[in-house]
Amino acid sequence: MPGGIFRVCLVVITAFVNHPLLFPKDNVTILENTDEVIQKMKEREENLRMEQLKLEQEIAMQEALAKSSEQATESEKQYDHDFLPWNLWTALSMMVFLLIEFWRQDYQEANWPDYANEEDEINVLGKAVKGAILPEKVILANFHERCLQTVTSDIARNRELVEGFADDLLEALRSVCNRDADMEVEESIGIGSMYENWRAHKPLACDFIVPFTPPAPYCFQFETWCSGESVAPDKQGCGMIKISWADEDSTGCICDKTKLGEDLLCLLHSKMNPLKQNNHVEDLLCYKDTRYLDANQVMTWFQVALTKAWNKISHKYEFSLTFNHIDVPGALKIKFKSGKTIVFNLTPVVQYADSDVYFISQFQSSNVSEEPTSSIHWFLTFAVCEKRYIQFVSKTLPANSCHLSCLQILSFLHGKQCSLTGPSGLTNYHLKTVMLHLLQIHPRMDWAPGFLDARLKDMLKYLEKSLQEKRLYHFFIGNKNLPEELGIPVGLQRAEPLNLFRPFVLQRSAYRKTMDTFHEMLKNTAALINEYTMHVPNGRGIPLNKDLL
Template sequence: MDAITFLYMLLQSLIHYLQSVGDVWDEETLWRMEEHAKHLERKRIQLEREVEELDVRQSGEAWGDLLRFALQPWQVWAVAGLPVLLLGLYIFWMKRNDEAENSSEEYEEDQVLGNDLRWLLERIQWPVQDLQGGCEWAIRLMDNYTVYFGHVLSDSFYPVLQRAIGVGSAFEGWSPREQDVVYRVLIPMTPPRGHSFHLELDSAEHRHVRNFRVRVQLECTCSKEQQAEKMLCFLHHPEEELGENQDLSLLDTLCTNSYLDVHKTARWFYQLVRAVWPALPQSHSWHLTLLPSRRSCQIKVTNGEASFRIEVLFGVRRGYSDVFVSSQTREALTLSTTWPEAYNVAEVKFFKYIARQAPPDSLHLRCLQLFSRVQLGFGFSTYMVKTIVMHLLNTIPVSQWRRRYFLRRLGDINVNLRSCLEEKCLNHFIIGNRNLPQEISLPLDISSAEPPNLFHHLAQDPASHSQAMSEYQDLQHRLARLLLNGH
């Protein structure tokens, strides 16, 4: 048998073998591979013997031709490379086998996880209303209001109302409520003609809160351009002339001791909302109800089939950043001239950034929704839970918030809550965080500040800390019942 015949048989054998193996290799396949290797080794030995016999029988010329033929480089390397080929096939088989086992384990894990989580995810009651649709409806209503506000206030000296910005949980893509979702919006205000706003940080003793006052200052309007608008300068015209020919300044309407008053601003805005409502297209098929509030404007709009509850906050932007001083209530006793610093616009932008990066099956909002609902009734605010989740979203890759990691991420939230309680420390997410997405703009004093501790009260009051740890244990029992019993 010559070398060509042997090489042909070798290739045919390998081809036949690979066809018989297919895509799934097991221990029997490995045994067959070894048998083929032994068979090929026997063929190699047989070839060597035949060459030796030819060396004895044939003449020098014939032997020289056969030797030159038998030792063609590609044939020598083909035979010599056989062990390497077999080793490669073996390594390939082991890798495929491992991948098949891992794939099988992942499939089984997905099956088990799917069975275990189906009932759990079904019990995470998502708001009855479509959040995205509700957010769009609320913004559309506020946009219509803004157009009419511009017409009504064009010649006045009240704050200039800008387009509303959606803030809060609904605009972040989740809600702690199953029904009666609150759509919260923030309306930025800029000073009217002849006025300027100056933000003054309240030098309070509490480092964990940052409160401001908005000082309103009159500006000279004696320039030719402003005189062409037939506006009298509040600084350089006699009060009698101003009173007869021009509306009152902002200092005389919505301020207390030269500072913008939240309560007065809210009452003024209520009057605007009521007065403008009949002109809006929504008024033809919807009914407007004004709800009581001192530091915001809360309205409810219904049409018999649907209902939307909207809370309007007012704010003054800090420079060109995503941080405002706002009318929102932070503490029980907040003075009417106090405007707490608000980070809800930056937080909404963070959740939108995560939504763009996350895979379609990400359950980070479901995790937040479930844990927020489980802890209702305990001393942990929804904002504290959201802060923990935001910290985790900023450190754990978004790819690991998919369905298969749901229970792990719930465990992370739980572990972080316990750790923060034990250490009596939960750092604010926005203040002092230098790892935020670049699209979130912060004032320099915010990005470089020491993050305030949201659990400062636990560090100051041992009794509060003991109560918090006790409530955490109760929370664990409730969470365990949910996970084990499905209710």
């Protein structure tokens, strides 16, 4: 029997040592291949089951020998002496595995962060930021006004030119499309840093989304990840768009309730309807043999339509228009005869549930960097909600508040560091998400212009904490503390929080690169700011605001 106890101990110790979440390789993440983790866990479970079966058989044999033995009393005492420790070890083993399982569930499905304790956690985890030497408040203000506000002042001129041309281009696109068979394009909507006034880099690229709808009598139906019981992690934040007949489920027509005679014809639901007879639904940019909208076909259609539209109106303009990126059909570049260029992006989207949330096939450089798992899976973008929320909050903050200045400085520093050491896993969308979270944590008066250095340090601490935990929640998905004016669909607010840093859990090399870039940025912050401030002519500088001194 001592051998059985030893085996149980060995099984428990092996489970602890080999558990991928308790002792991950390199102490940074779990195995890169999720399927491999699941397979190994199944194999360990089967091994544990076999060990338990052997132990039960051994106990049964010893119990039979004890009953048949002549020394019944001594055997019974020995049995009780061994059986009690066996029960004890079995109970302890079950408790250990249950605790591991509960901890794993908490690790994978964390709840929305508790903002009451958020500042304490930031102060504990932000060790690298504490050790970094950041510029003083006056130097930061001088750098922002001399180096970054000059970028902001150019935005209005570029935006006005591009908006007018984009409207003309889309109007020409509508005229070249077949209204009975092609998608119907609506007015464009400006999004991103250019429309939120924190753009920090040139070229000044305007981002537009272009909603489109199917021709009558079709409509879109949506299937999101939060409507299913179990969804793979890589499909969270995605959805599928199904094209259906607008009256497919209708029972209001009299022909659905009454048998019409042979000489009577329903003009709405005629069996001779040529579109329905030819199964035209599948021809509307759907994936093969399905009714789900195919992002690749949508992009091809949009690129062809833009080319036809430009050919129709090109004689009106004294510049050329080309595609800036072959793989991104809506990335366009205007080139003047003088050599000056202006870039902008037109991205087709589908509106979700009459809200400011849209389905988008791919994000631009200022947004999330992941790609959909297949061409029928579309991302949800909250770009319009983000713009509206920043405008909403700005009205409640002090005059000349520093929230956008902090984001602009942080975006500039990260961009310059990436130009030195190569791209990292961080994007401007992550940085903006950090700012949105901090806007909910700090009181309004903490964003006065005199707190520029303090709030910038808070953003760096929050970013460091999120990187260390590999957890940065999407600001809108699962956040129940949003103002009703935004009109976020209830299903998205009640969904499980979406971790934007989930790829770092599996991609160890990308995580190391991102952490290295972040730490290098902290070390170089003072040098970068001093260098760029020195090379800006004094004549371009704007006098410092006295409130910042």
